[in-house]
Amino acid sequence: MIEVKQFINGKMVNAISNGTMQLINPATEEVIADISFGNGDDCTVAIDAATEAFKTWGKTTPYYRAEILKKAAQFMRDNVLEFATDMVHESGKPLAEAKGEWMVAANLFDWFAEEGKRANGKTIPTNRIDKRSFTTWQPMGVVGVITAWNFPAYNPARAWAAALAAGCTVVAKPSEHTPFTGLHMAKALTQAGLPEGVLNVLTGDAASIGDAMLKHPQLKKISFTGSTRVGKILMDGASATHTKLSLELGGNAPVIIYDDIDVVALSKSAALAKFRNNGQVCIAPQRFYIQENIYNQFAELLSKEVAKLKVGNGFDDGVQLGPLITLKQKQHVADLLQMAEKENGQVLTGGKMPGHLDKGYFLQPAVVANLKQSSALAHNEIFGPVLPIFSFNTMEEVIEKANDTPYGLSAYIFTNNIKIALNTAQQIAFGMVGINEWTPHGTELPFGGFNQSGQGHESGSEGLYEYLELKLVSIGGL
Ligand code: ADP
Secondary structure (H helix, E strand, C coil), X not given: CEXXXXXXXXXXXXXXXXXXEEEECCCCCCEEEEEEXXXXXXXXXXXXXXXXXXXXXXXXXXXXXXXXXXXXXXXXXXXXXHHHHHHHHHHCCCHHHHHHHHHHHHHHHHHHHXXXXXXXXXXXXXXXXXXXXXXXXXXXXXXXXXXXXXXXXXXXXXXXXXXXXXXXXXXXXXXXXXXXXXXXXXXXXXXXXXXXXXXXXXXXXXXXXXXXXXXXXXXXXXXXXXXXXXXXXXXXHHHHHCCEEEEECCCXXXXXXXXXXXXXXXXHHHHHHHCHHHHCCCCCEEEEEEEHHHHHHXXXXXXXXXXXXXXXXXXCCCCCECCCCCXXXXXXXXHHHHHHHHCCCEEEECCCCCCCCCCCCCCCCEEEECCCCCCHHHHCCCCCCEEEEEEECCHHHHHHHHCCCCCCCEEEEECCCHHHHHHHHHHCCCCEEEECCCCCCCXXXXXXXXXXXXXXXXXXXXXXXXXXXXXXXXXXXX
């Protein structure tokens, strides 16, 4: 049994309360670690340490910070097999995906290391001859970063890399389901020379830690990646304390497929895109709207492709889908499937425990057809291996259906007609739109949603400015 402690002020420490929590491997249902279960008290100690560390870290140059972040990125690459192996144990995802995710995390540290050097201010001509005015960008101070389990490395990396490059110090709370990865990332940064207190990693009671972050006057901002439900709790709390927030919340991405596309090729790529990370992705292609003429053909081809996907333990060769993260998440997905069946939805493939597995939170990936727009599968974030398909006739109709959600993170459009593609993209209310591609994101691109999918951006230069404050300096009497 592995013991996992918290990382506060440069040291691995037990929770002040001495509380612990058991970590379960979702593929085997075995307890694999005893995790320190901290709370708001540990969080306050961490914020105090980060406040002290900010006094020096906040005054370093972006060039100095970049050297440390780049060394940390290299450490992640050098240790990718060990780090990815632990990610498979805690999250269940296939080893190849875990390795890929660590490489993307390393790239984020490299990219923000460089971008931190480009936080240029400007000189502004004024209406007085005896006055000069300019702006500079300054680090905000101590920031809290709360992240979800679905991408144990990518989620924290985007926020930590940007915040540290900007000159902020960080108190992080990775998901309680994936503590290994956050602590490995902290190790990479420590090995690279990050001074103590600049990054602190908590594990434990999320509500109490979130509350302590909101109430501490030195914590200037919380960056949160997770559910819309918790995002709202943080917004409520922040209204009392004026803590700034960046929120990367849920999604309900429409996929709009017009009838001029290559149905065979798209059915293959759709099966892979939808079930990446078992559908546990906030930008997962979720509601598939297929133009009437090709609906039956697409449904048939897609079901065949989905039935071929290999489900199993993330360490087994060729596995494309691991287990869902928890029994609760599996139950949530199974409940949605049951609701769809009650609404006369037709399960074309999947939806059951795979026959060759007797343990773990697995589900065979499912395709569900014959659904109406009122279906639960059109309105709930599925976050699992279920692909519902709906039909539509005109562009106007599908735009209305796509926008029929309070979420607004990502959307996908497939057509060879540029006019239809751009008109559709313009009229749908989503922050990221992929046209003829499944990955409308990247280290250098702003990631963020409209409506209830959040506020602010991660990655890209926009992601850096989330951790910087604009200061105007004006000199008179010249
Ligand atoms: P998910 O269901 O995707 O895990 P959550 O929103 O439940 O999304 O969790 C995302 C992160 O938010 C996790 O690190 C979790 O521990 C944390 N969290 C959960 N509840 C709260 C809360 N009340 N305040 C602050 N953070 C929370």
